[in-house]
Amino acid sequence: MKKISRGDCERLDDRDPLAGIRERYYLPEEVIYLDGNSLGPVPKTVPGRVASMIEKEWGENLIKGWLADGWMDKPLTLGDRLARLIGAGSGEVVVVDTTSINLFKMLAAALRLRPERKVILSNRENFPTDLYMVQGIVNWLGQGHQLRLVDEDKVVSALDGDVAVLMLTQTNFKTGRVFDMAKITKAAHEVGALTIWDLAHSAGAFPVELNAAAADFAVGCSYKYLNAGPGGPAFLFVAKRHQNSAEQPLTGWLGHDDPFAFDNEYRPADGIRRQICSSPGVIGLVAFEAALDVIDEVDMTQIRIKSNILCDIFIDLVQTECHEFGFRLVTPREAGVVEPLLRGSQVSLVHEHGYAIVQALIRRGVIGDFRDPDIMRFGFAPLYLRHVDIYDAVIHLRAVMECREWDDPAFQERASVT
Amino acid sequence: MKKISRGDCERLDDRDPLAGIRERYYLPEEVIYLDGNSLGPVPKTVPGRVASMIEKEWGENLIKGWLADGWMDKPLTLGDRLARLIGAGSGEVVVVDTTSINLFKMLAAALRLRPERKVILSNRENFPTDLYMVQGIVNWLGQGHQLRLVDEDKVVSALDGDVAVLMLTQTNFKTGRVFDMAKITKAAHEVGALTIWDLAHSAGAFPVELNAAAADFAVGCSYKYLNAGPGGPAFLFVAKRHQNSAEQPLTGWLGHDDPFAFDNEYRPADGIRRQICSSPGVIGLVAFEAALDVIDEVDMTQIRIKSNILCDIFIDLVQTECHEFGFRLVTPREAGVVEPLLRGSQVSLVHEHGYAIVQALIRRGVIGDFRDPDIMRFGFAPLYLRHVDIYDAVIHLRAVMECREWDDPAFQERASVT
Numbered sequence: 001m002k003k004i005s006r007g008d009c010e011r012l013d014d015r016d017p018l019a020g021i022r023e024r025y026y027l028p029e030e031v032i033y034l035d036g037n038s039l040g041p042v043p044k045t046v047p048g049r050v051a052s053m054i055e056k057e058w059g060e061n062l063i064k065g066w067l068a069d070g071w072m073d074k075p076l077t078l079g080d081r082l083a084r085l086i087g088a089g090s091g092e093v094v095v096v097d098t099t100s101i102n103l104f105k106m107l108a109a110a111l112r113l114r115p116e117r118k119v120i121l122s123n124r125e126n127f128p129t130d131l132y133m134v135q136g137i138v139n140w141l142g143q144g145h146q147l148r149l150v151d152e153d154k155v156v157s158a159l160d161g162d163v164a165v166l167m168l169t170q171t172n173f174k175t176g177r178v179f180d181m182a183k184i185t186k187a188a189h190e191v192g193a194l195t196i197w198d199l200a201h202s203a204g205a206f207p208v209e210l211n212a213a214a215a216d217f218a219v220g221c222s223y224k225y226l227n228a229g230p231g232g233p234a235f236l237f238v239a240k241r242h243q244n245s246a247e248q249p250l251t252g253w254l255g256h257d258d259p260f261a262f263d264n265e266y267r268p269a270d271g272i273r274r275q276i277c278s279s280p281g282v283i284g285l286v287a288f289e290a291a292l293d294v295i296d297e298v299d300m301t302q303i304r305i306k307s308n309i310l311c312d313i314f315i316d317l318v319q320t321e322c323h324e325f326g327f328r329l330v331t332p333r334e335a336g337v338v339e340p341l342l343r344g345s346q347v348s349l350v351h352e353h354g355y356a357i358v359q360a361l362i363r364r365g366v367i368g369d370f371r372d373p374d375i376m377r378f379g380f381a382p383l384y385l386r387h388v389d390i391y392d393a394v395i396h397l398r399a400v401m402e403c404r405e406w407d408d409p410a411f412q413e414r415a416s417v418t
Numbered sequence: 419m420k421k422i423s424r425g426d427c428e429r430l431d432d433r434d435p436l437a438g439i440r441e442r443y444y445l446p447e448e449v450i451y452l453d454g455n456s457l458g459p460v461p462k463t464v465p466g467r468v469a470s471m472i473e474k475e476w477g478e479n480l481i482k483g484w485l486a487d488g489w490m491d492k493p494l495t496l497g498d499r500l501a502r503l504i505g506a507g508s509g510e511v512v513v514v515d516t517t518s519i520n521l522f523k524m525l526a527a528a529l530r531l532r533p534e535r536k537v538i539l540s541n542r543e544n545f546p547t548d549l550y551m552v553q554g555i556v557n558w559l560g561q562g563h564q565l566r567l568v569d570e571d572k573v574v575s576a577l578d579g580d581v582a583v584l585m586l587t588q589t590n591f592k593t594g595r596v597f598d599m600a601k602i603t604k605a606a607h608e609v610g611a612l613t614i615w616d617l618a619h620s621a622g623a624f625p626v627e628l629n630a631a632a633a634d635f636a637v638g639c640s641y642k643y644l645n646a647g648p649g650g651p652a653f654l655f656v657a658k659r660h661q662n663s664a665e666q667p668l669t670g671w672l673g674h675d676d677p678f679a680f681d682n683e684y685r686p687a688d689g690i691r692r693q694i695c696s697s698p699g700v701i702g703l704v705a706f707e708a709a710l711d712v713i714d715e716v717d718m719t720q721i722r723i724k725s726n727i728l729c730d731i732f733i734d735l736v737q738t739e740c741h742e743f744g745f746r747l748v749t750p751r752e753a754g755v756v757e758p759l760l761r762g763s764q765v766s767l768v769h770e771h772g773y774a775i776v777q778a779l780i781r782r783g784v785i786g787d788f789r790d791p792d793i794m795r796f797g798f799a800p801l802y803l804r805h806v807d808i809y810d811a812v813i814h815l816r817a818v819m820e821c822r823e824w825d826d827p828a829f830q831e832r833a834s835v836t
Contacts, residue, residue, distance in 0.1 A: 026477045035481045042477045050472065050701070051465055058647055059444045059460045062785065063453045071648055098696030100670035101519060108558060124682060129671035129696075132684035136669035140526065141559070149682070223697075229476055230489055230700040251554035252518035253547035262790060264542060264567070266550035278516030278547075279641075281702045282648040283468070367480065372680060 003320050004313055009387035018306055018382055024294045025227070025384040032389045032396075034368040037201055037346050037379025040227030040291075049290035050283060058282075065282075072254075074285040075276050079235060081292050085226075085300060086199060086218070087209035088237050094272050095235045095288060096280060099200060099221045101250070102236040103133045103167075105275060106217040108248035109238070110165040110194045111137070111145065117164035118145045121193070123152040127173050130198055134167065152177070156187045163193040170208070171201035171344035174371050176331040178202070180340040182213040189214065194242075200224065203235075205345040205381075206307060207300040210237055212339070217242070225345065225381055226295065228288035236275055243271050252277030298383070301337070306382035307345040308335045310390050314347050314378065317394040325401040327351050330375065346379045356406035357397075363405070366396045421738050422731055427805035436724055436800055442712045443645070443802040450807045450814075452786045455619055455764050455797025458645030458709075467708035468701060476700075483700075490672075492703040493694050497653060499710050503644075503718060504617060504636070505627035506655050512690050513653045513703060517618060517639045519668070520654040521551045521585075523693060524635040526666035527656070528583040528612045529555070529563065535582035536563045539611070541570040545591050548616055552585065570595070574605045581611040588626070589619035589762035592789050594749040596620070598758040600631040607632065612660075618642065621653075623763040623799075624725060625718040628655055630757070635660070643763065643799055644713065646706035654693055661689050670695030716801065719755070724800035725763040726753045728808050732765050732796065735812035743819040745769050748793065764797045774824035775815075781823070784814045 013019055026042040027033060033041060057069040066072045079093035086093070096102070107120070120134050131147065138145040150158040152172065159166065166188040171178050185195045197218040202208050204225030210218055218237035222228035238246050247268070253259045255274040257267045268274040312335070318327055328350040335343040351357055351374060358370040368378040380390070400406060431437055444460040445451060451459060475487040484490045497511035504511070514520065525538070538552050549565065556563040568576040570590065577584065584606040589596050603613045615636040620626050622643030628636055636655035640646035656664050665686070671677045673692040675685045686692040730753070736745055746768040753761040769775055769792060776788040786796040798808070818824060 026473070028478050028480070031480075033480060039476075039481045039483075041480060042472055047469055047472050051469060054460055054465050054468060054647070054705075055444070058457075060446050062446070062449075062451060062459060063457045063787065064785075065457075065648060097519065098515070098670070098699075100696045101515065101668060104668055112558075128674075128680045128682055131682050132669045132671060132674065135684045136667035140530070140665070140667035229472070230483060231697040231703075232699060232701075234696075247558075249554035249558035250519060250522060251550045252516070253550060256546075256550065260790075262546045264546055264549050266553045278518045278652075279649040281516075281650060281699060283650075283705055284699045284702050285649075287472075287701055369481065 004317055006391045009391040012387040017302055022384045030365045032366045032393050034378040036381035037224050038369055039223055039230055043227050043291045043294045045290040045293045046287050050287055053286040071282045075280050082235055086203055087211050091272055093235055093237050094275050095233050096276050097234055099219050099234040100129050100133050102219040102234050105248040105250055106196045107137050109246040112247050114164035117162055119148045119162040120165050121148045121158055121163045122167045123155055124149045125152050125172055126169050159187055159191045161191055165194045167196040169198040173201055174375050175348050176344040176346040178341045178344050185213045185215055201344050206304045222288050227291040232288050233284045238272055250277045303382045304337055310380040311347050313390045321394050321398045349376045350374050353406045356411035359411040360400040360405040364396045366393045422735055424809045427809040430805040435720055440802045448783045450784045450811050452796040454799035455642050456787055457641055457648055461645050461709045461712045463708040463711045464705050468705055471704040489700045493698050500653055504621055505629050509690055511653055511655050512693050513651050514694050515652055517637050517652040518547050518551050520637040520652050523666040523668055524614045525555050527664035530665050532582035535580055537566045537580040539566045539576055539581045539584045541573055542567045543570050543590055544587050577605055577609045579609055583612045585614040587616040591619055592793050593766050594762040594764040596759045596762050603631045603633055619762050624722045640706050645709040650706050651702045656690055668695045721800045722755055728798040729765050731808045739812050739816045767794045768792050771824045774829035777829040778818040778823040782814045784811045
């Protein structure tokens with residue numbers, strides 16, 4: 001195999017249609033940021049937009065801002081903007097609450113739609129909080145529901161007539177493996193089950209096609225590939241056909257058909273609006289809105305194409321530059337540009353000293369992260385990463401290994417953040 | 419009764435120990451803001467602190483900010499700071515999610531603690547969203563629970579051995595009437611019921627004494643008298659004695675005993691931390707933190723004393739300056755400085771043309787709000803209102819009435835925000 005050179009990467013950067021987008025993000029100098037799958041960097045649109053919201057909207061308009069500045073409708077207007085990125089239609093997405101709380105709503109709604117079934121099916125490799133939310137709802141309902149956990153390869157074969165809902169995270173947070181949403185949704189529907197897709201490592205990372213897959217429900221977060229800031233507002237999707245029968249217990253006033261009537265009886269709004277519970281956190285929504293201003297300029301297919309190249313270069317270079325250090329690739333080698341996609345926008349390597357290697361890389365300014373027990377995780381966000389960044393990252397990795405920089409007592413204590 | 423003059427108010431301002439605090443808030447010129455009970459104004463600490471969080475913490479530290487900048491612990495550290503204002507102890511409060519969602523958690527936990535009881539007692543005058551949350555949980559559980567609604571005067575007499583939980587908003591959002599938290603909590607405990615107090619119009623408005631009243635659970639919001647911005651993060655309180663038995667179904671990873679172990683089995687953390695579900699929305703928390711920087715400088719008793727004077731001046735002036743216009747006071751005349759408090763920090767007047775009068779006042783820069791069917795609501799936040807503001811507001815009110823400014827076709831369509 002011909003070795004990829006830094007010059008090759010420079011030439012790819014020269015021809016990169018997304019190259020100019022990098023300038024729209026704050027990236028600390030001397031940092032190669034391969035952790036945008038955990039927390040995206042600051043879009044340059046954000047500080048000014050947030051300052052303006054605080055000083056002009058909140059500061060000058062005070063209470064009037066709820067209507068004059070469109071605060072009240074932001075969950076819906078942002079949802080409609082986000083819809084394009086995840087293959088949803090207008091009026092099918094709201095930006096609200098947190099991913100876990102939205103998952104709770106969608107689980108509650110799905111179980112209500114399949115009252116005779118008692119199984120929630122998921123895979124063991126799912127992000128634990130998703131499983132915790134199921135456990136919470138199951139324990140607390142006390143109606144004999146159970147969480148059926150299988151290996152990710154067994155998801156389709158574990159579908160049967162007892163399954164009320166199949167809940168999957170589309171992109172595995174450790175390995176970057178992507179489920180075939182269309183095929184699996186179809187299999188679920190064939191046994192009469194509903195689907196809930198968690199788009200945590202999908203939204204903004206590649207084109208998601210919820211409606212093309214006939215997905216029922218979805219949730220996701222804004223702070224990874226959508227760059228809305230730490231703990232930014234989450235979103236949820238309910239397919240049109242379920243909206244007026246999707247009932248869940250978080251029935252706050254903004255989901256009421258006529259919130260300002262202040263009736264004492266709850267009457268759910270039609271459509272997606274009933275999934276909104278409380279007055280929205282406007283500062284966080286405005287940051288998200290500003291982050292979308294950048295993403296709205298790009299085509300998701302271009303993002304996907306560049307993402308695949310970045311991941312492929314990394315995998316190839318680790319193979320050629322670091323072959324003697326015993327890294328094992330746990331991310332699918334195949335990616336796909338159109339459905340079915342097989343790989344997200346990350347590459348994960350297994351190594352017995354993985355934790356310490358990641359720390360040594362961070363000391364060099366190459367920021368990835370680590371997941372137990374031995375997974376080194378590198379996210380490749382096409383909006384702001386250059387091809388040369390990938391090259392340089394692997395050269396740093398080789399240096400860390402050659403110089404045994406990982407063998408440093410400072411790298412013993414483990415702490416990490418998704 | 420001797421008429422209060424503007425000069426009297428100026429003299430009160432001269433001697434006001436809180437007078438200097440007004441300079442810590444952005445208040446548009448020519449505005450008298452009597453709607454801080456709905457949305458407080460911008461503390462001058464907020465824009466800089468938010469900008470610094472975005473540009474320095476998120477911008478420079480990226481993913482490391484979760485630990486390096488204390489993002490992860492903010493729900494707890496902010497909760498501890500807030501505790502002083504509401505009579506709670508360290509480790510009893512977290513700042514997280516929304517008021518309604520926190521209410522859901524507290525309702526769920528309380529019902530679980532009283533499994534043999536089926537009644538949730540509240541008053542008809544409660545803020546509707548609180549009642550909607552009960553309806554949501556009752557319908558969804560399907561275990562024969564019921565919401566028992568009584569007039570606010572009948573709350574104590576409606577307590578019996580069927581009541582699992584008494585859920586009240588301490589301060590009535592329309593009238594400003596305050597429940598005697600200690601006395602009512604005692605009565606609830608005497609029949610074996612638990613209490614949930616919504617502090618929406620209480621926290622920051624006057625000293626709340628949760629532990630002195632032996633309250634069990636409480637929730638509240640940050641965007642009214644705490645000035646954290648529109649839809650700012652909410653809080654919840656669980657008394658120490660209930661913390662390790664308070665179980666609710668929103669069991670996200672940050673409430674896990676060891677979140678970063680990524681176990682597939684949920685195991686709740688001890689203490690208040692199990693009430694945290696998701697990664698916190700840091701930008702909103704930082705705004706709240708900056709808002710507390712101002713409030714932390716003041717003594718809640720001083721706030722209460724000034725609040726009472728502002729409300730009393732307003733009531734007296736409406737009586738003397740506007741006696742012929744038929745306003746009816748629906749706020750208690752008595753307030754109280756120490757427990758039991760009878761009145762919040764607002765005054766509400768009833769008038770058949772109430773909606774249009776409020777609009778005419780807003781056109782003059784006097785911002786209050788309106789609540790169906792005929793209630794004009796004026797909030798008096800002692801941190802930034804001057805005594806002369808109250809005087810000037812009433813003079814505007816008299817002018818609106820004398821000139822029949824309310825009789826304007828533009829003031830027909832109704833829209834308002836709590």
